[in-house]
Amino acid sequence: MNDPGRVVILGAGPTGLGAAVRLHELGHDRWQVIEQEDRPGGLARSYVDDAGFTWDCGGHVQFSHYAYYDALCDRAVGDAWLDHERESWIWIKGRFVPYPFQNNIQRLDPADRDRALADVVRAAACRERRPANFAEWIVATFGDALAELFFFPYNRKVWGYPLERLGISWMGERVAVPDVERLRRNVRTGEDDLSWGPNNMFRFPLHGGTGAIWKGVAAALPAEKIRFGAEVTAVRLAERIVELRDGRRVPYDALVSSLPLDVLCTMATDLPAALRQAAGRLVYSAVHVLGVGLRGPKPDTLARKCWMYFPEAHSPYYRVTVFSNYSPHNVPPDDACWSLMAEVSETPEKAVRVETLRRDVLAAMRADGLLGGAEVVSFWHRREAHGYPTPFLGRDETLACLLPGLEAHRVFSRGRFGAWKYEVSNQDHSCMQGVELVDRLLDAGDGDEPTLNRPDRVNAGAFAATARR
Numbered sequence: 001m002n003d004p005g006r007v008v009i010l011g012a013g014p015t016g017l018g019a020a021v022r023l024h025e026l027g028h029d030r031w032q033v034i035e036q037e038d039r040p041g042g043l044a045r046s047y048v049d050d051a052g053f054t055w056d057c058g059g060h061v062q063f064s065h066y067a068y069y070d071a072l073c074d075r076a077v078g079d080a081w082l083d084h085e086r087e088s089w090i091w092i093k094g095r096f097v098p099y100p101f102q103n104n105i106q107r108l109d110p111a112d113r114d115r116a117l118a119d120v121v122r123a124a125a126c127r128e129r130r131p132a133n134f135a136e137w138i139v140a141t142f143g144d145a146l147a148e149l150f151f152f153p154y155n156r157k158v159w160g161y162p163l164e165r166l167g168i169s170w171m172g173e174r175v176a177v178p179d180v181e182r183l184r185r186n187v188r189t190g191e192d193d194l195s196w197g198p199n200n201m202f203r204f205p206l207h208g209g210t211g212a213i214w215k216g217v218a219a220a221l222p223a224e225k226i227r228f229g230a231e232v233t234a235v236r237l238a239e240r241i242v243e244l245r246d247g248r249r250v251p252y253d254a255l256v257s258s259l260p261l262d263v264l265c266t267m268a269t270d271l272p273a274a275l276r277q278a279a280g281r282l283v284y285s286a287v288h289v290l291g292v293g294l295r296g297p298k299p300d301t302l303a304r305k306c307w308m309y310f311p312e313a314h315s316p317y318y319r320v321t322v323f324s325n326y327s328p329h330n331v332p333p334d335d336a337c338w339s340l341m342a343e344v345s346e347t348p349e350k351a352v353r354v355e356t357l358r359r360d361v362l363a364a365m366r367a368d369g370l371l372g373g374a375e376v377v378s379f380w381h382r383r384e385a386h387g388y389p390t391p392f393l394g395r396d397e398t399l400a401c402l403l404p405g406l407e408a409h410r411v412f413s414r415g416r417f418g419a420w421k422y423e424v425s426n427q428d429h430s431c432m433q434g435v436e437l438v439d440r441l442l443d444a445g446d447g448d449e450p451t452l453n454r455p456d457r458v459n460a461g462a463f464a465a466t467a468r469r
């Protein structure tokens with residue numbers, strides 16, 4: 001095995017902890033994690049508010065593509081899991097349509113339904129030209145009617161940028177391309193084409209929200225090797241030193257960073273100008289998470305729902321999760337309590353009025369029939385400045401300059417915002433980016449970092465059963 005020397009890991013989110021777990025497992029002792037917050041988990045951490053409601057930073061569920069990751073989660077949480085069917089819906093024109101929207105147009109009113117089907121058929125018949133951007137891809141794939149009804153408004157809301165600025169290389173498994181025959185059958189029979197079922201289960205920790213997983217992962221590592229409350233303020237590339245807010249200097253031979261790539265480049269000294277310019281091209285959005293703690297009758301329509309998408313302009317949120325459906329312990333010990341968690345995106349092109357956000361969210365929830373007869377007993381708000389790594393046009397070229405450029409200085413940037421690849425930015429992907437990087441540094445595994453380099457194959461399940469030595 002190679003000896004990479006002193007490995008310093010920035011961030012105790014899934015990526016940083018994945019790297020730490022793998023170093024520990026392989027017996028490489030010279031590593032430490034530096035984390036600015038007081039707890040592990042990064043964007044996948046959880047909080048308990050003053051009224052006793054538990055909140056994630058947005059609705060988190062486990063979509064694992066790796067046996068190694070599942071085993072890690074099992075060790076962290078034990079058998080305290082709850083299994084759920086992934087029930088997701090779209091709220092549009094005053095009705096719920098099951099996800100995926102494009103397969104369930106039979107739920108639309110007849111005029112929308114017939115126009116949508118005709119446009120899908122037309123789009124399928126003329127797919128010669130490769131779309132130049134995400135907006136064109138939507139129209140070429142789903143046709144004009146579905147684009148106007150759902151895909152344009154929803155995606156503008158969630159990404160917060162004109163869809164012409166987004167590329168298409170990131171999609172892979174994320175969007176189900178319509179099968180015209182299946183759609184015709186659904187329209188004919190009027191039956192729902194549900195995406196949930198035996199292969200669409202997810203699990204959630206019984207206690208402590210998603211953050212319980214990362215607490216458990218961190219707890220299994222030597223405590224003295226993870227420094228919480230330690231903020232990195234500079235990375236001196238030439239000297240290979242990390243500087244902390246409290247003045248401490250930490251030398252490294254290899255730096256594994258899960259910090260947002262733009263932030264890392266801003267704090268890196270001696271960074272070549274070309275890399276600094278490339279970092280300036282990175283595009284991202286912030287996310288506001290609004291937790292609404294409720295007491296009293298819950299609408300029957302929410303009894304089994306996991307999350308709902310909201311494409312329409314009257315609501316600030318693009319998604320609402322019925323978070324109390326994930327675990328009864330996400331609410332205080334009171335049978336009448338339940339909870340909703342909304343997400344609102346923010347970008348320089350989609351401003352959010354923070355002063356009125358609470359009022360706007362609650363008013364929209366009322367208008368959308370989500371609050372039933374319940375009383376709001378708690379309101380929790382958190383803004384994550386880096387919420388979504390936008391798959392902007394030119395992203396792949398920008399990353400092809402930045403990541404190898406940093407590696408030339410022994411800096412390995414990985415994870416949701418470290419590698420900036422939305423298609424491999426969930427917890428399992430991020431964690432495995434850390435694991436696979438360590439395998440490469442120690443020459444212990446395949447060494448070619450499939451999650452970072454071959455997202456489509458990973459998402460198609462090609463590495464699901466890969467064992468590690």
Ligand SMILES: Cc1cc2nc3c(=O)[nH]c(=O)nc-3n(C[C@H](O)[C@H](O)[C@H](O)COP(=O)(O)OP(=O)(O)OC[C@H]3O[C@@H](n4cnc5c(N)ncnc54)[C@H](O)[C@@H]3O)c2cc1C
Pocket residue numbers: 010011012013014015016034035036037040041042043044057058059060061062063230231232233258259260287343384386387388414415416417418425426427428430431
């Ligand atoms: C709204 C939303 C919904 C999501 N839903 C899901 C889901 O359903 N399923 C799923 O699997 N994933 C989901 N994710 C993604 C999941 O949160 C990420 O995959 C994961 O947290 C990324 O891990 P990471 O370690 O790469 O980065 P992060 O989690 O961002 O961790 C980076 C760490 O670096 C630390 N840090 C930053 N700057 C400094 C500094 N200067 N000094 C020291 N430390 C620093 C941060 O505090 C943080 O702990 C969701 C994310 C969001 C925002």
